Amino acid sequence: TFLFSDTYLANAQRYYVQSSQCVYKADGTPLMKRYYPCHKCGKSFTRKNNLYNHLKFQCGQLPKFNCPYCTYRTKHSSNVRSHVRRIHPDQQVYVLDLRMKQENQTR
Numbered sequence: 001t002f003l004f005s006d007t008y009l010a011n012a013q014r015y016y017v018q019s020s021q022c023v024y025k026a027d028g029t030p031l032m033k034r035y036y037p038c039h040k041c042g043k044s045f046t047r048k049n050n051l052y053n054h055l056k057f058q059c060g061q062l063p064k065f066n067c068p069y070c071t072y073r074t075k076h077s078s079n080v081r082s083h084v085r086r087i088h089p090d091q092q093v094y095v096l097d098l099r100m101k102q103e104n105q106t107r
């Protein structure tokens with residue numbers, strides 16, 4: 001929700017709300033962007049679905065992907081692929097998914 005004082009609204013040129021994301025002037029320039037903060041870590045997002053994905057897959061989660069050649073771990077498989085190409089250039093590029101490994105061990 002946006003809270004604007006009466007003087008702020010009086011001083012703003014004609015404005016309208018185009019979406020729930022942002023308030024715009026008549027010429028299309030944004031007056032103020034809406035942010036969605038994470039209640040766990042404080043990181044802000046300009047889109048609600050990015051906050052949802054952050055909460056579901058990143059915030060408070062342990063790294064899911066592991067380098068097969070060293071102890072490097074990350075939450076994104078693409079980071080492991082880049083790491084292997086950069087740090088282990090003569091090795092085959094692949095990623096170990098730690099959660100898949102854990103699920104297979106519990107069966």
